[in-house]
Every structure is written in structure tokens, then in C-alpha cells.
Amino acid sequence: MPSIKDKIVFITGATSGIGEACARKFAARGSRLILLGRRRKRLKQLAAQLQDKYNALLHLVPLDVRDRKGVEQTIEALPVEWDAVDILINNAGLARGLAKLHEGDVDDWEEMIDTNVKGLLYVTRAVVPGMVERGHGTIINIGSIAGHEVYPQGNVYCATKHAVDAITKGLRMDLVDTPIRVSTIDPGLVNTEFSAVRFHGDEERARKVYEDLTPLSGDDIAETAVFIASRPAHVSINQVVITPTCQASATIVHRGKLR
Ligand code: NDP
Ligand code: 8X3
Secondary structure, three states: OOOOOOOOEEEOOOOHHHHHHHHHHHHHHOOOEEEEOHHHHHHHHHHHHHHHOOOOOEEEEEEEOHHHHHHHHHOOOOHHHHHOOOOEEEEEOOOOOOHHHHHOOOHHHHHHHHHHHHHHHHHHHHHHHHOOOOOOOOEEEOOHHHOOOOOOHHHHHHHHHHHHHHHHHHHHHHOOOOOOEEEEEEEEOOOHHOOOOOOOOOHHHHHHOOOOOOOEOHHHHHHHHHHHHOOOOOOOOOOOEOOOOOOOOOOOOOOOOOO
16 A cells, blocks of 8 residues: 655645544654644644644645635745645635525625635645646545535535535546546535534534534544545545435434434
8 A cells, every 4th residue: 555654745724623634644644744724823733733743744834725826826835845745635615604595695605615616726726737747646625415415505505515526527537647636525414613614603503413413523534535545546536425324415314323
């Protein structure tokens, strides 16, 4: 199995949830990490922990993926020892609100579209040409089951994740004559800050999303990312749909004891 030790892994949205778990799992395997997120203090705290525990080599990028110029300039100006990215994990993303489309908040829509679709595109556009030049790379997009199905009041969030699915498939086609692999991991319920963000900080409402069930953890997704990244070069895991055992679809979730 090819080693991911010393590989450069660029993780967006590394300050919490799935991205943070990816940082820990890849650091544990000896990867070098470029960690991006807006919350500077969180990035620094995570970096200190990873250095302490794994002696990890890190490059921190406190940045908003919606900042097109910032993304372009930062990636263009990566220090030479960091610019040969081996693995890109496009994870930064969010849901805002849960509302009927005709009653939806346009600011929420813009934030989701700008982050989940445009931000992912900006980072991908800046990182992938170097991979093509070097003839080497793995891209892992974090999509969602919301990219496969639409659920009531999830309209625009689901649209952004359908877009991630289309972008992933399109990129894979465009890179088919290169050694570069393009994957998505499409999770169902993962217990992270996702629902608190979706409900604009309403922690009680967020807690109820995961009540009476065993959700996935960020670690479950991070382990899947490590598995994808460490396959032999001729193996591309194109898509992994992963839900908790109690979840059969976005709307069919069993709460309470499993029989
Ligand atoms: P969290 O809210 O815990 O983490 C989201 C991460 O994205 C944070 O690190 C946040 O960092 C970062 N982020 C958000 N907006 C921006 C931005 N504009 N620029 C840079 N970074 C940003 O949620 P999850 O870990 O659950 O979410 C990660 C991904 O997983 C998302 O794409 C989400 O859609 C997807 N997903 C989540 C599921 C779930 O049930 N939790 C299920 C399916 C998919 P900061 O705020 O510091 O910038
Ligand atoms: C997150 C999963 O079902 O809340 O993408 O949309 S869901």
C-alpha cells in the first residue's frame, strides 16, 4: 500500500468537524499538512496539538475560500517546500437555514453557493494545474447525500452538493488522461458543528438532529479519506456514500434502539 507519509495534504475547513478529523488522521500517518480555515485561533490550537502529538509539519492558511483573489494569491505564493500538493481535500462548506424556497433567506443562499461551490472551485482551479504539471495528485471532495437526493426545505444546500457531484464527475473526465484521481465522500449525518452553523447558533435545535441515534463522527469520514488517498496509484475510489447504520436516506432515519 503506498504510504501517505511525508505527502503534502491540503485540507480546507480544518478548524472543526470533518476537516479537523482529517488533519488528525493524516498527521498520525506522517503526512505534511496545509490547513485552511477562517478561525485563526482554532488553526493555531490545532497546529500546536498536532506538533505536540505527531511532530507534524504544518503550514497554516487563515483564509476565507470565498475570497477569490486571496485563494489565488495564497496558493500561487505557497513556500517552495509546500507548493507540491499531493492530496487536496475540499471540505470547507456549510448549510445555512432549512426553509421553503419561496420563504428562503437570500443571504443564506449566497453564503452556501459562494462557499460550497465557488470556494471549492477557486481552490481546485489554483491547486490542480500543479498536480497536472507534476503528473501526480489525489483530490477528495466532501459532497453529501444531499448531492444525490433532495429533501424538503433543503433546496439550495442540496443544489450546492449536487453541484459538487457534477464538478467532481466533470473534473474526473477532464483528468482521465492523467494519473490524477478525483473522489467524493458523500456522508449522511455526521456529528460536527454543521447543524449549529445551519441553525445560526441554535445549539438546542442542532442537538436534536443527532438525538436518539448514533451519528457518524468526523473520524469516520477522515478514515475514509485516508483509505482513498492510500490506494495504489492505479485505483481510484470515485465515490463513497456513507451514512450511520440508522440512516437509509436523507429523510429515513431511525431514532431509538436498533432491533
Ligand atoms: P463544521 O461546521 O464542523 O466544519 C466546517 C468547516 O468548514 C470549518 O472548518 C469551517 O471553518 C470551514 N468553512 C466554512 N466556511 C468557510 C469559508 N468560507 N472559508 C474557509 N473555511 C470555511 O461542519 P462539517 O465538518 O460537518 O462540514 C464539513 C463538510 O462536510 C461541509 O462541506 C459539509 O457540507 C459536509 N457534510 C457534512 C455533513 C454533516 O452531517 N456534518 C454531512 C455531509 C456533508 P471556519 O469557520 O473556521 O472558516
Ligand atoms: C449534510 C447531510 O442530510 O443534513 O450534508 O444534508 S444533510
